[in-house]
Amino acid sequence: MSLTAATNKQVLEKYLDLEQDGRVMAEYLWIDGTGEGIRSKCRTLQSVPKDPSECPIWNFDGSSTYQAEGSNSDMYLYPCAIFKDPFRRGNNRLVLCDVYKYNKKPADTNQRFSCKQVMDKAKDEKPWFGIEQEYTILDCDGHPFGWPKNGFPGPQGPYYCGVGANRVYGRDIVEAHYKACLYAGVDICGCNAEVMPAQWEFQVGPSEGINMGDHLWVARYILHRVAEDFGVIVTLDPKPMEGDWNGAGAHTNYSTKTMREKDGIKAIEDAIERLSHHHVRHIKAYDPREGKDNERRLTGLHETSSIHDFSAGIANRGASIRIPRQVAEDGYGYLEDRRPSSNCDPYAVTEVIVRTTLLNE
Ligand code: ADP
Ligand code: MN
Ligand code: MN
Numbered sequence: 353m354s355l356t357a358a359t360n361k362q363v364l365e366k367y368l369d370l371e372q373d374g375r376v377m378a379e380y381l382w383i384d385g386t387g388e389g390i391r392s393k394c395r396t397l398q399s400v401p402k403d404p405s406e407c408p409i410w411n412f413d414g415s416s417t418y419q420a421e422g423s424n425s426d427m428y429l430y431p432c433a434i435f436k437d438p439f440r441r442g443n444n445r446l447v448l449c450d451v452y453k454y455n456k457k458p459a460d461t462n463q464r465f466s467c468k469q470v471m472d473k474a475k476d477e478k479p480w481f482g483i484e485q486e487y488t489i490l491d492c493d494g495h496p497f498g499w500p501k502n503g504f505p506g507p508q509g510p511y512y513c514g515v516g517a518n519r520v521y522g523r524d525i526v527e528a529h530y531k532a533c534l535y536a537g538v539d540i541c542g543c544n545a546e547v548m549p550a551q552w553e554f555q556v557g558p559s560e561g562i563n564m565g566d567h568l569w570v571a572r573y574i575l576h577r578v579a580e581d582f583g584v585i586v587t588l589d590p591k592p593m594e595g596d597w598n599g600a601g602a603h604t605n606y607s608t609k610t611m612r613e614k615d616g617i618k619a620i621e622d623a624i625e626r627l628s629h630h631h632v633r634h635i636k637a638y639d640p641r642e643g644k645d646n647e648r649r650l651t652g653l654h655e656t657s658s659i660h661d662f663s664a665g666i667a668n669r670g671a672s673i674r675i676p677r678q679v680a681e682d683g684y685g686y687l688e689d690r691r692p693s694s695n696c697d698p699y700a701v702t703e704v705i706v707r708t709t710l711l712n713e
């Protein structure tokens with residue numbers, strides 16, 4: 353695919369600050385029937401919404417998003433979180449929604465609904481999450497951005513947290529995304545260049561309960577939009593390049609109130625013990641294909657654990673669960689679950705972690 357629809361990106365600038373007479377452009381976002389894709393469409397609101405309840409419920413054609421049959425295609429969008437719109441600026445807003453079927457039951461890929469119920473049950477323990485979202489920038493031909501067109505860059509080693517035109521590809525995209533997330537109100541907390549060239553990471557968190565999924569999905573939406581502006585593509589595939597190249601994950605850092613307090617290490621160890629009994633259930637929740645995607649990534653090589661085994665260790669990046677060195681020294685803090693795939697649904701991941709470790713299900 354070549355970029356045949358490219359326009360001069362400067363031209364839009366002269367329209368962006370036109371008066372809107374108090375009216376607001378609200379871009380409604382939702383997860384489509386693949387459980388990975390994000391869709392959005394826009395409507396006018398007469399004033400700035402302060403709360404999702406002030407945004408009308410809307411609908412869309414589910415037969416065009418892999419979500420419904422053509423004969424019964426109307427699906428509902430229920431607004432659930434509002435962010436500032438970094439693309440249109442001003443009073444314009446991004447409105448994250450979850451999706452319901454004609455009968456008002458959650459859509460098949462609406463993982464937020466049950467996640468929210470679980471987070472409500474666990475709210476006294478104030479579960480915090482921090483997700484490290486790894487991703488790869490591709491050229492429009494599907495080849496990693498900046499890689500030689502007929503070959504490969506030099507082996508991995510110099511690229512992680514690298515500096516220099518021969519080490520990192522696409523930093524301006526990463527910078528634009530970070531700024532746009534801060535502006536929008538996303539809980540973004542860092543970013544770095546990754547081990548494979550053209551691969552990057554940003555972190556969101558610590559975010560409490562349902563906010564983790566909400567903020568990560570909006571951060572992903574913003575990333576795809578920024579990439580669109582730059583004429584490149586972002587993939588969340590967990591193993592975009594076969595061979596001796598690192599895959600991409602979504603390490604999920606997790607703590608409860610008890611874990612964060614003095615001697616919290618005991619609660620961290622208890623949680624790891626519980627997780628050890630539910631490895632398969634977690635692997636199924638950690639990518640959109642119940643483990644099939646992660647099979648390509650969790651090989652036991654490239655800083656991963658084997659998909660078939662559960663393991664845990666202090667500062668061990670080859671384990672399923674890592675206790676950060678500092679946490680072991682302090683005696684309290686958080687744990688890192690390294691298994692979730694880069695294309696995971698954070699609602700599914702955070703839900704199953706809380707079910708296993710807090711609700712004891
Ligand atoms: P790594 O060393 O694995 O690369 P990062 O610095 O990329 O770690 O990411 C650390 C993540 O841990 C961040 O998303 C941060 O928000 C999260 N985090 C920090 N403290 C906590 C905590 N107490 N509970 C949950 N998540 C936390
Ligand atoms: Mn129409
Ligand atoms: Mn990291």
Ligand code: MN
Nearest residue numbers: 484486546553
């Ligand atoms: Mn990483």
Ligand code: MN
Nearest residue numbers: 484603688690
């Ligand atoms: Mn990590």
